[in-house]
Amino acid sequence: MTSGVYRWMLLIVCTLALPSVSLADWGAVNMPVGVTEISGKVYDLHMRIFIWCCWIGAAVFGVMFYSIFKHRKSKGAVAADFHESTTVEVIWTIVPLVILIAMAIPAARVLIQMEDFSDSEMSIKVTGYQWRWQYEYLDEGISFYSQLDPAHNVARQADSGIDVEQFEHYLKDVDNALVVPVGKKIRFLHTAADVIHSWWVPDLAVKKDSIPGFINENWALIEEPGVYRGKCAELCGRDHGFMPIVVKALPQEEYDTWVSEQKMKTAAVDVDAIRQWSQAELVATGEKVYSANCSSCHQKEGQGIPGMFPPIAGSDIATGDISIHISTVMNGVADSPMQAFGSRLSDVDLAAVITYQRNAFGNSAGDILQPSLMRSLRQGMRQSALELPQNNLQGVN
Amino acid sequence: MSYSDSTHDHDGHDDHHHGPAKGMMRWVKTTNHKDIGTLYLWFSLLMFFIGGGMALIIRAELGSPGLQFVDPMFFNSMTTMHAIVMIFGVVMPAFVGLANWMIPMMIGAPDMALPRLNNWSFWIMPFAFTIMLSTLFMDSGGPAGGWTLYPPLVLQMGDSFAFVIFAIHFMGISSVMGSINIVATIFNMRPPGMTMMKMPMFVWTWLITAYLLIATIPVFAGAVTMLLTDRYFGTSFFSAAGGGDPVMFQHIFWFFGHPEVYILILPAFGIVSSIIPTFARKPLFGYDSMVYATASIAFLSFIVWAHHMFTTGMPLAGELFFMFSTMMISVPTGVKVFNWVATMWRGSMTFETPMLFAIGFVIMFTIGGLSGLMLAITPADIQYHDTYFVVAHFHYVLVPGAIYSLMAATYYWIPKWTGNMYDEKLGKLHFWISTIFVNVLFFPMHFVGLAGMPRRIPDYNNMFADWNFIATVGAFGFGFSQLLFVYIILKCIKGGETATDEVWEGARGLEWTVASPAPYHTFEVAPAISPDTITR
Numbered sequence: 001m002t003s004g005v006y007r008w009m010l011l012i013v014c015t016l017a018l019p020s021v022s023l024a025d026w027g028a029v030n031m032p033v034g035v036t037e038i039s040g041k042v043y044d045l046h047m048r049i050f051i052w053c054c055w056i057g058a059a060v061f062g063v064m065f066y067s068i069f070k071h072r073k074s075k076g077a078v079a080a081d082f083h084e085s086t087t088v089e090v091i092w093t094i095v096p097l098v099i100l101i102a103m104a105i106p107a108a109r110v111l112i113q114m115e116d117f118s119d120s121e122m123s124i125k126v127t128g129y130q131w132r133w134q135y136e137y138l139d140e141g142i143s144f145y146s147q148l149d150p151a152h153n154v155a156r157q158a159d160s161g162i163d164v165e166q167f168e169h170y171l172k173d174v175d176n177a178l179v180v181p182v183g184k185k186i187r188f189l190h191t192a193a194d195v196i197h198s199w200w201v202p203d204l205a206v207k208k209d210s211i212p213g214f215i216n217e218n219w220a221l222i223e224e225p226g227v228y229r230g231k232c233a234e235l236c237g238r239d240h241g242f243m244p245i246v247v248k249a250l251p252q253e254e255y256d257t258w259v260s261e262q263k264m265k266t267a268a269v270d271v272d273a274i275r276q277w278s279q280a281e282l283v284a285t286g287e288k289v290y291s292a293n294c295s296s297c298h299q300k301e302g303q304g305i306p307g308m309f310p311p312i313a314g315s316d317i318a319t320g321d322i323s324i325h326i327s328t329v330m331n332g333v334a335d336s337p338m339q340a341f342g343s344r345l346s347d348v349d350l351a352a353v354i355t356y357q358r359n360a361f362g363n364s365a366g367d368i369l370q371p372s373l374m375r376s377l378r379q380g381m382r383q384s385a386l387e388l389p390q391n392n393l394q395g396v397n
Numbered sequence: 398m399s400y401s402d403s404t405h406d407h408d409g410h411d412d413h414h415h416g417p418a419k420g421m422m423r424w425v426k427t428t429n430h431k432d433i434g435t436l437y438l439w440f441s442l443l444m445f446f447i448g449g450g451m452a453l454i455i456r457a458e459l460g461s462p463g464l465q466f467v468d469p470m471f472f473n474s475m476t477t478m479h480a481i482v483m484i485f486g487v488v489m490p491a492f493v494g495l496a497n498w499m500i501p502m503m504i505g506a507p508d509m510a511l512p513r514l515n516n517w518s519f520w521i522m523p524f525a526f527t528i529m530l531s532t533l534f535m536d537s538g539g540p541a542g543g544w545t546l547y548p549p550l551v552l553q554m555g556d557s558f559a560f561v562i563f564a565i566h567f568m569g570i571s572s573v574m575g576s577i578n579i580v581a582t583i584f585n586m587r588p589p590g591m592t593m594m595k596m597p598m599f600v601w602t603w604l605i606t607a608y609l610l611i612a613t614i615p616v617f618a619g620a621v622t623m624l625l626t627d628r629y630f631g632t633s634f635f636s637a638a639g640g641g642d643p644v645m646f647q648h649i650f651w652f653f654g655h656p657e658v659y660i661l662i663l664p665a666f667g668i669v670s671s672i673i674p675t676f677a678r679k680p681l682f683g684y685d686s687m688v689y690a691t692a693s694i695a696f697l698s699f700i701v702w703a704h705h706m707f708t709t710g711m712p713l714a715g716e717l718f719f720m721f722s723t724m725m726i727s728v729p730t731g732v733k734v735f736n737w738v739a740t741m742w743r744g745s746m747t748f749e750t751p752m753l754f755a756i757g758f759v760i761m762f763t764i765g766g767l768s769g770l771m772l773a774i775t776p777a778d779i780q781y782h783d784t785y786f787v788v789a790h791f792h793y794v795l796v797p798g799a800i801y802s803l804m805a806a807t808y809y810w811i812p813k814w815t816g817n818m819y820d821e822k823l824g825k826l827h828f829w830i831s832t833i834f835v836n837v838l839f840f841p842m843h844f845v846g847l848a849g850m851p852r853r854i855p856d857y858n859n860m861f862a863d864w865n866f867i868a869t870v871g872a873f874g875f876g877f878s879q880l881l882f883v884y885i886i887l888k889c890i891k892g893g894e895t896a897t898d899e900v901w902e903g904a905r906g907l908e909w910t911v912a913s914p915a916p917y918h919t920f921e922v923a924p925a926i927s928p929d930t931i932t933r
Contacts, residue, residue, distance in 0.1 A: 028848035028860045031780055038776075046777040053767040061760060064738045068756070073678070073745045079903075080743040083680040083933070092735045093728060100724045103774065108717055110776040115713040156464060156856055164463040170858050190710075195550040196643060198708055198783060202849045207779050209709045211644060212549060213637020216710035233708075233783040233851045235543045237550055238470045241854030307536030307555065308470060337553050 039205035120187035128197030128210035131239035149173035172229040177246040181255035190216040201230035222249040273347040286356025302361035313361035347375040428512035437494025444486035451479040456872035472855035473541035480544035492664040502908040505924040506586035518574035525567035532557035548635040569614045576607035590926030597932045602667030609656045617653035651702035659698045665802030676752035677744030678903035683736040690729035723773040750824030754805030765793030786846030812896035816914030819889040830878040838871030
């Protein structure tokens with residue numbers, strides 16, 4: 001090859017390297033040390049195996065490049081004729097084996113510690129949904145859903161026209177963070193409602209698949225208060241990239257305050273569910289519920305995506321018999337991405353979103369569904385799993 | 398050469414049987430191993446650009462944060478299809494194509510043992526891939542649950558799902574038939590004197606690969622059939638609600654999937670083991686240990702599958718077993734790398750394009766192998782799993798690994814196939830441009846993966862933006878520089894400096910004893926096997 005070609009190659013490399021020097025976020029190149037004893041140990045293992053790999057690479061490539069420069073025909077090298085040596089074969093089988101054993105022992109130790117779920121002080125059940133998480137504090141009776149921050153959800157749409165770089169934690173913020181105390185061994189129980197998800201928070205070195213129908217265990221003992229962000233790690237459909245995790249670790253007293261606040265909120269929801277709502281109120285609330293829960297499939301204007309997600313605008317379900325509409329939203333549609341929202345949304349949210357769907361996108365069913373009726377329907381369904389009795393609905397129109 | 402002379406005599410007598418037929422029907426009806434090899438190679442080159450185009454769509458979307466070009470659903474079908482096309486449509490058919498062309502010529506056989514089966518196993522492929530790719534144009538879209546087809550997600554797919562399963566079955570049938578043919582050829586078609594331990598390494602690695610295929614493709618076919626019955630016939634193999642288990646699919650899939658990984662790399666080992674001795678002008682170091690190492694890798698590949706599943710909640714004993722067995726694989730793999738270095742050591746090396754690609758293979762495959770060793774450490778894998786670190790790892794072993802070996806093989810044997818030398822200057826240019834861009838493309842993925850970027854996502858936080866942009870630049874550079882590869886191939890077919898029969902100064906082996914270009918029929922009379930005509 002001519003030296004001209006080499007010069008061009010050098011130029012290309014330098015041009016490519018320039019932006020990386022000036023722009024790159026150099027923090028984003030390695031695994032975080034994290035904030036638990038385990039995450040620190042995992043980081044140490046990672047660095048140890050990495051450095052050994054570098055040494056092995058340097059040795060192998062060193063010998064190879066020496067040979068490439070020294071033993072070339074253009075330098076008058078004459079080929080030797082050796083092509084076998086049992087001794088060296090044995091050496092380069094045994095030496096790597098010894099290195100591996102030296103690495104396997106500490107790795108096994110950390111693994112055994114990671115898999116020790118005993119003596120946990122509190123339990124949180126984490127359920128993966130397409131595409132949000134549900135957290136249930138088994139000891140406190142607190143339960144809520146956590147999904148992508150609504151502002152990010154608007155900005156991330158293809159035609160939003162919003163510059164996503166203005167959000168510092170773009171796609172890493174949620175509406176309701178998981179709040180936990182520091183200094184306590186927390187046991188996480190992972191499961192899923194639809195497809196497999198994976199709950200991953202790098203700073204805690206915690207990643208476990210959420211598998212529908214099965215419960216996986218995991219634990220973390222967070223040492224420092226702070227906000228730790230993670231992501232769903234197992235492909236779970238269209239919005240897999242948009243179901244972040246935020247863990248907020250608080251000192252024990254602040255955590256206790258948060259717990260009592262949550263319990264008060266639950267009581268307030270109950271009051272809302274029994275009062276009478278106007279149609280305008282329901283539609284306004286319903287629009288918010290819709291954009292958080294329905295719009296990623298059925299789209300902003302209810303038009304759906306042909307072939308994948310049916311439209312709501314003008315659909316038979318949203319303009320016809322309301323009892324079918326309610327049961328579709330509550331129970332989902334088998335063998336389709338349409339999930340059962342009955343256990344996921346509150347009575348108010350369900351009533352609001354159904355009312356909204358029937359009165360938006362050009363749909364003009366005109367009827368409204370009161371949260372109080374939703375509540376009694378739901379209780380009725382629980383008892384008998386019957387179809388909705390038609391006469392119950394007459395009164396609301 | 399005497400063999401080619403005798404072939405020409407036959408041509409004069411009986412054109413119908415011994416020369417290629419004229420026109421299109423030559424390719425449809427051919428049972429000639431060289432024709433079928435050529436078909437396989439062209440097919441995989443075409444699929445390389447289709448799969449590469451999908452990769453560029455993925456990289457374009459990932460060029461900067463936010464959704465710019467495609468819907469997340471389409472993005473998911475691009476990642477899924479890119480994998481299926483590259484694995485089943487590029488690397489596997491290309492290796493089968495090389496096996497068809499070279500194995501009979503390397504062992505001194507007149508053709509493959511089962512020529513009509515050979516024709517069939519090729520011609521299934523274009524139909525299988527037409528069906529597979531056509532799902533992208535169906536209402537319910539292409540498969541978007543990842544090439545690993547994990548239920549329950551994959552069962553949410555629309556009715557194009559049935560087409561995907563059907564196409565996978567056909568690809569599997571094609572692979573199994575090709576493998577049976579290769580095994581039958583190697584065991585039955587060797588001339589006297591060509592003992593097993595005298596076969597070129599490429600033949601050995603393919604023999605072992607063929608067994609891996611025969612053993613694992615039916616397992617995969619079973620798994621996808623269970624998906625099909627779960628989706629359409631009311632079974633519950635993988636649904637907890639009906640007493641099944643979604644994780645069982647992963648066990649079955651990876652029992653196929655991990656040997657599949659070695660199916661994609663063992664023939665590459667064989668190619669590199671043929672090329673390095675030629676350009677070092679020195680026989681392959683440690684031939685016996687190379688054979689044993691290949692067999693050990695193949696054996697170990699059956700007992701490491703669950704290292705793809707460390708986060709699924711296995712019992713501790715399972716995690717420990719799969720960690721140790723996975724680490725063990727680095728021993729025979731290390732032996733292979735050390736043997737290649739020892740082959741170069743005190744050789745008399747020249748650096749024509751095939752040698753450059755072979756050395757590029759050894760270096761970059763080793764980088765991928767070392768990150769694989771990191772992935773074997775289970776506690777660390779909990780952090781690496783399903784991130785771009787894994788994407789970087791397997792692309793290092795597959796692109797500058799398997800794909801580089803295919804390019805090396807093309808440059809190495811194309812003078813034998815066409816009778817012309819390729820343009821050496823352009824070949825070297827192709828190597829250097831590819832090597833720069835492939836590293837610009839894949840190296841930054843290690844960083845973003847470690848820093849916390851999951852794989853299979855269409856959008857990400859700004860903290861990953863810079864490295865992703867660099868990777869995208871690398872992707873377009875690498876993608877477009879492959880057009881140069883096509884140009885070099887076409888130019889070589891059209892003309893160029895006439896190749897000698899031996900082609901390379903240090904080349905040994907039976908394929909270099911026939912004329913260039915290789916006559917339509919070779920070794921109709923069994924060749925004499927002497928120390929000069931074997932590779933060791």
